[in-house]
Amino acid sequence: MAESTQAPAAAPRRNLIQSLEIDTRLLGMIGAFIIVALVFNVLTDGRFLTPRNIFNLTIQTVSVAIMATGMVFIIVTRHIDLSVGSLLATCSAVMAMLQTDWLVGGLLPLGHPALPWLAIAGGLCVGVAIGAFHGWLVGYLTIPAFIVTLGGLLVWRNVAWFLTNGQTIGPLDETFQAFGGISGTLGEQWSWIVGGLATLAALWGLWRSRRTKISHDFPVKPLWAEAVVAAIIAGGIMGFIWILNSYEIPGRVLEREFEARGEVLPEGFTAAYGLPISVLLLIAVAVVMTVVAQRTRLGRYIFATGGNPDAAELSGINTRLLTVKVFAVMGFLCALSAVVASARLSFHSNDIGTLDELRVIAAAVIGGTALSGGVGTIYGAILGALIMQSLQSGMAMVGVDAPYQNIVVGAVLVVAVFVDILYRRRTGD
Amino acid sequence: MADARGTPLVELNNISIAFGGIQAVDDVSVDLYPGEVVGLLGHNGAGKSTLIKCLSGAYRMDKGEIRIKGQPVTINNPRDARSHHIETIYQTLALADNLDAAANLFLGRELVNALGMVDDAAMEAETRRIMGRLNPNFKKFNAPVSALSGGQRQSVAIARAVYFNAQILIMDEPTAALGPQETQMVAELIDELKRQNLGIFLIDHDIHQVKQLCDRAAVMKNGQLVGVVNVDEVSEDDLLGMIILGKTPEHLAA
Ligand SMILES: Nc1ncnc2c1ncn2[C@@H]1O[C@H](COP(=O)(O)OP(=O)(O)OP(=O)(O)O)[C@@H](O)[C@H]1O
Ligand SMILES: [Mg+2]
Numbered sequence: 001m002a003e004s005t006q007a008p009a010a011a012p013r014r015n016l017i018q019s020l021e022i023d024t025r026l027l028g029m030i031g032a033f034i035i036v037a038l039v040f041n042v043l044t045d046g047r048f049l050t051p052r053n054i055f056n057l058t059i060q061t062v063s064v065a066i067m068a069t070g071m072v073f074i075i076v077t078r079h080i081d082l083s084v085g086s087l088l089a090t091c092s093a094v095m096a097m098l099q100t101d102w103l104v105g106g107l108l109p110l111g112h113p114a115l116p117w118l119a120i121a122g123g124l125c126v127g128v129a130i131g132a133f134h135g136w137l138v139g140y141l142t143i144p145a146f147i148v149t150l151g152g153l154l155v156w157r158n159v160a161w162f163l164t165n166g167q168t169i170g171p172l173d174e175t176f177q178a179f180g181g182i183s184g185t186l187g188e189q190w191s192w193i194v195g196g197l198a199t200l201a202a203l204w205g206l207w208r209s210r211r212t213k214i215s216h217d218f219p220v221k222p223l224w225a226e227a228v229v230a231a232i233i234a235g236g237i238m239g240f241i242w243i244l245n246s247y248e249i250p251g252r253v254l255e256r257e258f259e260a261r262g263e264v265l266p267e268g269f270t271a272a273y274g275l276p277i278s279v280l281l282l283i284a285v286a287v288v289m290t291v292v293a294q295r296t297r298l299g300r301y302i303f304a305t306g307g308n309p310d311a312a313e314l315s316g317i318n319t320r321l322l323t324v325k326v327f328a329v330m331g332f333l334c335a336l337s338a339v340v341a342s343a344r345l346s347f348h349s350n351d352i353g354t355l356d357e358l359r360v361i362a363a364a365v366i367g368g369t370a371l372s373g374g375v376g377t378i379y380g381a382i383l384g385a386l387i388m389q390s391l392q393s394g395m396a397m398v399g400v401d402a403p404y405q406n407i408v409v410g411a412v413l414v415v416a417v418f419v420d421i422l423y424r425r426r427t428g429d
Numbered sequence: 430m431a432d433a434r435g436t437p438l439v440e441l442n443n444i445s446i447a448f449g450g451i452q453a454v455d456d457v458s459v460d461l462y463p464g465e466v467v468g469l470l471g472h473n474g475a476g477k478s479t480l481i482k483c484l485s486g487a488y489r490m491d492k493g494e495i496r497i498k499g500q501p502v503t504i505n506n507p508r509d510a511r512s513h514h515i516e517t518i519y520q521t522l523a524l525a526d527n528l529d530a531a532a533n534l535f536l537g538r539e540l541v542n543a544l545g546m547v548d549d550a551a552m553e554a555e556t557r558r559i560m561g562r563l564n565p566n567f568k569k570f571n572a573p574v575s576a577l578s579g580g581q582r583q584s585v586a587i588a589r590a591v592y593f594n595a596q597i598l599i600m601d602e603p604t605a606a607l608g609p610q611e612t613q614m615v616a617e618l619i620d621e622l623k624r625q626n627l628g629i630f631l632i633d634h635d636i637h638q639v640k641q642l643c644d645r646a647a648v649m650k651n652g653q654l655v656g657v658v659n660v661d662e663v664s665e666d667d668l669l670g671m672i673i674l675g676k677t678p679e680h681l682a683a
Contacts, residue, residue, distance in 0.1 A: 304528055306527065308523070316508040317537055374526070
């Protein structure tokens with residue numbers, strides 16, 4: 001087995017992207033997103049890339065993106081979850097009923113400050129329990145996930161219907177609604193603070209990983225490359241905050257707010273929405289899921305099991321229990337998405353989350369998660385969700401009819417997967 | 430000779446296992462002493478891999494008993510086997526193709542830092558260290574195992590088996606994909622591990638190599654044990670005869 005020499009002579013000059021050690025797949029996805037955004041910006045005479053639309057785009061993406069991060073783990077372990085939309089509906093129904101009915105009256109008065117939090121806790125528990133139950137059916141009873149969750153798709157949609165007697169439940173608690181998007185934002189100052197902290201954390205992470213490499217005598221990239229990467233990250237984070245902070249609260253909304261407090265809107269006073277709490281929640285989910293995927297044993301076992309289930313089993317990994325955990329995480333994330341989705345609507349409706357299973361799977365797959373298992377990234381799934389949402393809202397803004405929108409989205413899914421296959425064939429991974 | 434060495438490290442007593450209608454292993458008994466290499470020989474499908482998988486925890490035997498250092502033990506899964514310091518190089522290598530060498534080497538036993546996070550850098554450093562000893566030509570530390578050659582993959586599997594201070598080592602055709610130089614290194618490794626008093630089950634189709642590396646050879650045919658012989662007392666032709674005819678020449682029974 002003559003070791004192939006790493007061909008240092010054949011490639012004497014590393015190109016820019018190689019020196020920066022940036023993931024080319026990530027670059028490709030960002031490129032695709034930028035193209036989509038620019039095309040729609042032209043088609044809408046500049047209305048697509050306004051702070052207001054970008055703000056709306058991000059809050060519309062959150063619910064699907066949160067679930068897509070969980071779907072990555074499911075698909076990486078060679079399973080599928082068709083029930084996420086229905087599970088979201090059941091969790092949403094539970095939370096809506098808890099805060100407007102079940103807990104109210106005997107126990108707590110309506111509007112009690114603990115209500116939304118108890119409702120959220122209850123919904124999360126239900127999500128985890130149902131997810132773990134799916135995982136048990138798949139892992140221990142070895143029923144294919146496709147069947148279990150196809151059943152779940154029908155069951156949980158209608159359990160939600162029974163819980164609410166088919167009624168729309170609302171309005172939801174005001175604190176609860178703050179998780180929905182526009183009704184809960186950090187405001188200008190706090191958005192800058194959060195952005196600053198995030199930048200510092202990212203730079204610290206870069207610095208630490210460089211130090212670890214040096215301490216083990218592994219090769220590191222040149223300092224200038226490190227600086228460029230740091231600048232891109234810092235610029236990206238702060239630029240995003242800047243855009244969100246540029247979306248000013250309309251004057252009449254401010255006027256109403258001041259009136260409610262018995263004050264008069266001062267002349268020339270402006271305020272911006274800033275970072276929505278729901279987006280902050282998505283960022284937190286993304287960070288935690290990425291850490292789980294890359295830095296924990298659980299994540300390592302998820303990827304190992306996806307790559308070779310037999311090898312994982314022979315290495316002493318309890319792959320059945322792992323399946324339960326992966327589906328439980330999915331259930332938790334469905335419940336979290338249910339908070340965001342119902343809060344955004346400000347009520348629970350029967351059709352909440354309908355067809356979300358397809359959006360979520362599409363987001364994960366567009367984001368480079370391989371259905372054959374073992375391959376996938378959290379950031380990819382989130383970018384996938386963002387691209388899908390951009391297409392959908394962009395077409396709506398241009399005035400494309402709904403049936404055409406679905407035709408385009410369906411076609412894009414297939415093409416994206418084909419491009420991914422070509423990419424993998426060329427890079428050989 | 431066996432009696433002089435006290436308690437065997439491993440005793441496989443009357444092991445049987447069937448898959449559906451096929452009796453893959455039928456009432457087989459073999460033992461293994463510390464510092465000894467026992468070769469397992471037999472035609473394709475004789476049941477060699479199945480037998481050792483009962484010891485490594487991959488399969489649960491239908492009947493029989495396993496003793497380690499004289500104590501009966503239950504091995505229900507690979508974790509049980511690892512806890513008895515049994516390490517295995519599987520014929521299929523059992524590597525997760527999408528992970529790199531270090532992740533495979535430490536799979537199920539990751540090194541973690543103070544926060545409980547997997548410490549990839551430390552694992553890579555350890556992997557570089559042991560590979561430097563086993564296969565100095567190995568350089569692809571950051572590529573997924575799927576990008577390695579058959580022999581390189583085998584080196585990773587061997588490294589994994591010897592890294593964790595095994596007392597009992599099972600090697601199922603460990604040199605099948607290796608070049609002559611690497612095969613020689615594995616032979617030296619086996620000698621070194623013998624000196625460290627490990628017990629090794631070695632499955633190999635190369636009779637010449639078995640004669641060189643093993644102390645005793647157990648021959649199987651159609652799931653049954655043909656016989657166990659001291660390799661010094663038999664010729665290569667005798668072993669070949671046992672494998673093909675399924676009979677131990679009478680003057681040789683050990
Ligand atoms: N998981 C399984 N399910 C069904 N039959 C099996 C299984 N594993 C092994 N067998 C059967 O058991 C018999 C013994 O197989 P085994 O793999 O132990 O042979 P072997 O001696 O290792 O052969 P080789 O030299 O080809 O590796 C074969 O007939 C095989 O078909
Ligand atoms: Mg075999």
